[in-house]
Amino acid sequence: MSRVNLLGLRPSELEDLAVELxxxxxxxxxxxxxxxxxxxxxxDVMSDLPKEFRASLRERGExxxxxxxxxxxxxxxxxxxxxxxxxxSRVSAVLMPDDDRLxxxxxxxxxxxxxxxxxxxxxxxxxxxxxxxxxVGQLVSANRLCAEGRxxxxxxxxxxxxxxxxxxxxVTSLRIMTDGRLGLGxxxxxxxxxxxxxxxxxxxxxxxxxxxxxxISLHAASDDVRSRLMPVNRSWxxxxxxAAVRRYPLANRQRVFFEYVLxxxxxxxxxxxxxxxxxxxxxxxxxxxxxxxxWEGAEFRRPPLAKILQFQSTLLGAGVTTTVRWxxxxxxxxxxxxxxxxxxx
Ligand code: SAH
Numbered sequence: 001m002s003r004v005n006l007l008g009l010r011p012s013e014l015e016d017l018a019v020e021l022x023x024x025x026x027x028x029x030x031x032x033x034x035x036x037x038x039x040x041x042x043x044d045v046m047s048d049l050p051k052e053f054r055a056s057l058r059e060r061g062e063x064x065x066x067x068x069x070x071x072x073x074x075x076x077x078x079x080x081x082x083x084x085x086x087x088x089s090r091v092s093a094v095l096m097p098d099d100d101r102l103x104x105x106x107x108x109x110x111x112x113x114x115x116x117x118x119x120x121x122x123x124x125x126x127x128x129x130x131x132x133x134x135x136v137g138q139l140v141s142a143n144r145l146c147a148e149g150r151x152x153x154x155x156x157x158x159x160x161x162x163x164x165x166x167x168x169x170x171v172t173s174l175r176i177m178t179d180g181r182l183g184l185g186x187x188x189x190x191x192x193x194x195x196x197x198x199x200x201x202x203x204x205x206x207x208x209x210x211x212x213x214x215x216i217s218l219h220a221a222s223d224d225v226r227s228r229l230m231p232v233n234r235s236w237x238x239x240x241x242x243a244a245v246r247r248y249p250l251a252n253r254q255r256v257f258f259e260y261v262l263x264x265x266x267x268x269x270x271x272x273x274x275x276x277x278x279x280x281x282x283x284x285x286x287x288x289x290x291x292x293x294x295w296e297g298a299e300f301r302r303p304p305l306a307k308i309l310q311f312q313s314t315l316l317g318a319g320v321t322t323t324v325r326w327x328x329x330x331x332x333x334x335x336x337x338x339x340x341x342x343x344x345x
Contacts, residue, residue: 105159220267262292270310
């Protein structure tokens with residue numbers, strides 16, 4: 001039997017494992033507390049666990065973080081973290097400080113299979129899903145890089161890969177992150193999961209009752225344009241997608257986020273903005289405009305600033321809350337849509 005990485009087990013699964021090893025559920029809770037509450041990954045340090053229990057735990061499992069291979073600082077204060085996984089593949093995460101916030105953007109897959117035309121990660125294709133331990137491991141590693149007394153405050157699933165295409169590991173990692181008693185204790189409202197628009201996944205995800213924020217990568221206001229930019233739109237049209245979003249359970253004052261990458265001459269006209277406002281009618285929405293971040297070989301350009309601001313003001317005029325995301329880490333290949341490992345030469 002291969003050894004299990006305890007870092008990817010939910011507290012209740014750690015309890016089950018403890019019982020399996022002849023201990024009590026309480027032993028499992030102790031392990032969860034050490035790992036997730038105290039950040040201790042060394043079984044030898046878990047002093048309140050009996051020696052024999054620790055020995056059988058070591059036989060069955062390990063507590064392994066992905067190796068932090070590289071940390072690259074950007075001029076804007078963000079940092080790109082590159083992790084080398086056990087099989088040698090690499091994923092990245094980005095740490096972004098902003099006032100008293102520290103946001104971590106993390107990955108869910110090695111590469112991505114959705115092939116959005118404007119996204120560099122999409123050119124990699126999909127290698128494999130990350131395990132829950134590898135997803136949680138990015139967060140635990142990032143927290144260990146933080147200065148004494150600081151930790152990541154907000155988490156966005158917006159790195160490499162499509163979270164809803166790695167459903168089980170996504171949900172397990174979220175349960176570990178949001179368990180306030182024995183897990184990492186993050187408020188679900190500080191976590192955002194972004195999807196390319198997998199309708200079946202959105203519906204199922206809504207039923208999990210996790211309470212995390214949902215972000216939809218929309219990027220176009222007509223099926224024609226969206227299907228050209230995002231092959232996934234050929235499976236689920238805008239209408240189907242927005243119908244699923246309308247049914248996504250929201251808490252009081254919670255909103256659905258929509259990301260819209262602005263591509264010069266492709267989806268940035270005043271008509272596009274008006275169409276977008278119409279599409280979002282009746283949805284408690286917040287739109288984030290992302291001016292296109294370039295990469296070698298891309299066929300798109302970022303619109304001029306005036307055009308970006310015009311698009312925003314058209315939406316605002318139609319009553320749609322809209323902000324512009326000036327991506328961080330562009331100088332280190334860490335901005336939205338620029339994540340690719342290894343970096344193309
Ligand atoms: N697969 C998920 C998670 C990735 S989130 C999703 O699609 O939502 C990364 C965000 O950056 C997505 O909204 C993506 O569409 C956007 N993006 C991709 N390439 C980009 C680029 N070159 N410039 C700006 N944003 C980009």
